[in-house]
Amino acid sequence: MKTVKRIVLGIVVSILPAITYAQNVITGHIVDALTNEPLIGASVIVKGEKTEGVVTDVDGNFSLQTYHEAPLKLKVEYIGYRPIDVEVYDAEEPVDIKLREKHDFLDEVVVLGYTTVKRQNLTGAIASVKGGDVVSTAATGFNEQIQGQAPGLIISGTSGTPGSNVFIRLRGTTSINAGNDPLYVIDGVPFNSQPLQTISNGGQTINPLSDLNPNDIEKIEVLKDASATAIYGARGANGVILVTTKRGTHGQKTRVSFNAEYGFAKAAKLWDLATGPETAQILNEAWVNDGKDPALIPYRSKESGGLGTPEEQQTYDRQDVLFRTAAVQNYNVSVAGGNERTRFYVGGEYTNQEAIVKTQDFQRLSFRVNLDHDINKKLTLSTSTSLSWTKRSLSRIGNSPKGILQASVHHSTLLNPFNEDGSYARYGIFDNIYALIENSNHHAYGLRTVDNINLSWKILKGLRFKSSVSLDYNNYREKRYFNTNLADGQPSGNATDATTQNYTITAEQLLNYNADFGKIHSLAAFVGNSIQYTGLRTQSISGSNFPGNSFQEISSAAVTTGTTASSTSTLVSWFGGINYSLLNRYAFDGNLRADASSRFGSNHRWGIFPSLGLSWTLSEEEFLKGIKFIDALKLKTSIGWSGNQNIDDFASLGLWSGGGTYNDKSGLLHSQLANPDLKWETTRQWNIGLEGSFLGGRLSFELDYYNKYTYDLLLSTPIPGKTGFSSIYSNVGEMSNKGVEFQITSQNIKSKNFEWTTSFNISHNANKVEKLPVSFSQYDRDWVRLEEGKPMYSFWLYKQLYVDPETGNAVYEDVDKDGKITVADRQIVGNAWPDFTGGLKNTFKYKNFDLSFFFYFSVGNDVFNMNRFFQEHGGMRGTNWGFLKSQMNRWQKPGDITDIPKASTLPNADGSYNNGFASSRFLEDGSFLRLRNLSFGYTLPKTWTAKAGIENLRVYVNMTNLFTITGYSGADPEGNTAADYTHGTVQGLDFAIPPQPRQIVFGLNVTM
């Protein structure tokens, strides 16, 4: 028996090495059938044995070891390409496969907040933007760079200052006093998009999204309808923008990519100012028109006691002093790779953008490390870590008389900026432009880290549990010093030093289940919980009376004051969702989120946000299957509720404030009444849409109609004075947004040497304040009005009908017919909402050349041209304020037909003023068509670069804002001087804002 055992053992021993020997190696090469470009990451698996499989490397090659003997069956797959079955009869022969692109957009996988769904089974409205489409436009924040690329997303660059904030609205505006910006989620981390700026900068704010390096972005998903956003509950009412950054992939050869850009920026258009002689002429004319003695006009010969004749006046245009050709540079390097167990992406970037106005620039140094490691077959550990440092040089622009723009543009051109002794001359409220440029000392330093670490456990096939912790920490320090050479530094210097810290810690647990049951049922479900803790702390110290201009630290100041403030909030959430598809034809999507926020009153702390979605893929029905040119056609609808919790942390609490000093004794002040009933602003939204793909995916479109209704708007409502307070926040207002979005993409030509694709989108949103107890104005000047039945951003002005050709007086509409023009005659004459916005992009590739151009357009948005309001003053503002050249078109003699009244400073008989009256005369159509980006590149032939080990080398030139077609008379129809106004509730006021520059950037991209 023992002998038999030994013989058996011997046989086993003999067979084992034989089995080892039997392992076959199959090699091959996978390329794109049209371009012959290698396909990196294509999977090659032995059919029926999923454990035997590989992916192609960076050259499209693979080497597959298998115990199977020929003939064996392989499946070759690659996302976006038609899979191919291969039967290998000769294992020695290389498997060289050409895959053809599959233009079936419904097969695309869409990343949602907590799950991924095939586009075929998607019931919501979601727009996707690829990372490559983001970086082609020169801007510091990706939210500015995606302008015009996602229908329904209105984005407006409020200023030409790099790093400054943008106006962004997704499917309209839903709130007045809570935030209106969408929720940003970067790799699963909620990203705080509120600027931490505390020092007013003339109406301009910084863009917190500039803290993120756009080069790191892989993909952006814009979640628009409630089916997609309700799962973000109390933060989803304004839409959600999901950003996925780049990561390494399995089996990816380490790839190094370097990108360098250098270029220039310059204002495409500035203000056309009246010359010194013209200014004098207008002022003389106003003198006469006001009925004063013509012999004593101010600009008459010096011999007669005047200031010199108009012809003798010099012209001092200060715009050339302020504006410059700015240098723009960006350097980005990234390394990505992975083996069977570990994937990595490491990125680093430095950008330095000078503004077109001196004294302003933006610098950013950022790093990112994204790591994934398969601990074993069940557990995967992932981290996403980014760290960025920013430095901004700032100066006041906008509505700030001592700011650089007003000192440059609004100054009268006949006034010499220097006194006779060579010192700086100052006139009226304006500071001297030379002094402002030479002594500007205002900087802001940001340090931000956004991190996520998560552990994913594959419990069973299709069942996965993920636990993650994330941190968004932002430290923002501002330091401004006015020395004694500046008007604001009088008499002995003035400085502010402020630091604001904001942090959000989120812990999240998520259980996902995805399964396909044959070809009939498909299921994706998830349930999860998250706890979010947010803190905000500000410390600010100010000093004045410095010993000298060399002493700039506040500790040197004789007088110092300081303030501190801090608050925290917590959000606890439970959520779950299910997406079920039958026969890939009928899909149901249901989501539910319960949020509890510490920001709301104790009586309404929890909010429930459900959503339902349905889709019907008509192209899977028999009656459409025979129509070959239709690849896919889907009808979808959804309804859901989402909230807005973007209010102050302690908004519902009764507050006592310290600092109520009385007789040098400390005391407390009751600063806010409690409102335990304060609750969410809730938005109900329904959506119906149709999307389709035709002609083998060459043509695809999406059409959506949505209806959003927001109720329980947070408004300040009056209360009896005996309470000691005049108002209290409560939920009383209502607002609606209805709109249509359309997007079409066409692959016009695709051949081996030439490709041409076009994409176009257009969207319309109609906003209306449905319920408002009392009309009220926004902004310091009461021109922007909130009124029931009217849209937000409405302009409340006098309506100028015409200029009387005989008298030269402006004639305004007398609304109440009382014969007088008073405040009661002001009316809403327009609004800043565009009727339509959209984008058109064309991309061409011919052999190694590539060309793309992207137009952005906005139609029907009104802009109140405040520059004209102040600089067509007809003499009203005296000698120090200059005129725009357009003032020369004023009425000057009987019979003149014009809309600019005569120069005068006195009121008319009806009580109106010809000049200085906020009227519809200054409200202009701000429609524009802008060539936002033109990019031209050339990729060197690989036969040239391969010898140097370079996989890809492209040289290119990117041109931004090359031209703008508009009837608007100002420098930039997108400018907004009140970007910092409460939650962006003022839009379309153009005043002393540097225009968005025209940029040309030369770049080099090398991949090894």
Place this chain on the structure above:
Amino acid sequence: MKKLYIAIFTVTFSLVGNSVWANTHVENNSETNSVENNNNTTTSSTYYINAPRFVRPLIEKWISEYRKVDPRANFAIAKTAETKGKSSLNIQLKETSANNDLAKHTVYFAEYAILPVTGKNSEAAKTLAKQELNSKNIKSLFFEKDDFEEPNKTDKKAAAYVVYTGNSSQSVSAEFASYYGKDASSFRGKRIVGDDLFLNTAIVKDPQGITFNAIPNIYDLNTRKLKSDLVLLPIDVEKSQRSAFVEGSTIDELIRVLEADRGNNIPVERIGFSYQDGDSNITNFIAWILAEGENYNHDFGLLRLDAKLVAQQTKLLSSRLTAQK
């Protein structure tokens, strides 16, 4: 002592087992090792010829006949990856235009026809038996639709069949696709890695399978009739040609018809050798093929070249031989 016997037995069995396994493995990867083994006796100046299997019988015949003319001639067919890599002559399956390498020449020696086939008892054999396939139908059966291509009735039927096509550079698939104005990447169905002869194996195993092949691969060169497990898909040809395509007709009849009139729906392509100029041994061998060897074309299922082309090429080779001397 007993233990020692057992140990020796175990080691011996182990070694024998491994060597048996190894031999089997090698045989599985090569059609006939005997040829390679024979090559071990050849000198280092062996000229290897890289050719698909459907033309190998003809080339082997040439090699043996040419050896009678020039006993020192040492040509052999490459059958392993190593010898394929050392090949002096490579089969060219289609007419080529001039290339940048002036020293590289192609000399054609025959033409070959490609016909669609299926397994004898397959579903395709039954369902397609009565439909004569014209160019449009063949495109629908074998190729993915172009994005802007008009649909036709055959489209629905096509989905029922699995198309098998060759994937290697020595497959006639690219030429078949090219004949119908398509690219090889646009074939429907499955790819075969290996010689086109394996396409027959695949369709015989798959009742839904259809393919096409060069006629030496689908006719039995001994019986001169279609291989017993295959059946031709009916093609829309001239009335006068139909007899050559009916069951029971021979390859000789088919060649005769095709040489007389090519027909609209049957791809016929030139086949030749591609080689580097400069070696008189190769030039002499090719000159002999054009003069003598070409006479064997019909025996091995290939069409003969137009006499004018043969004369032109012969003249060209003659001038090269002069230059090489």
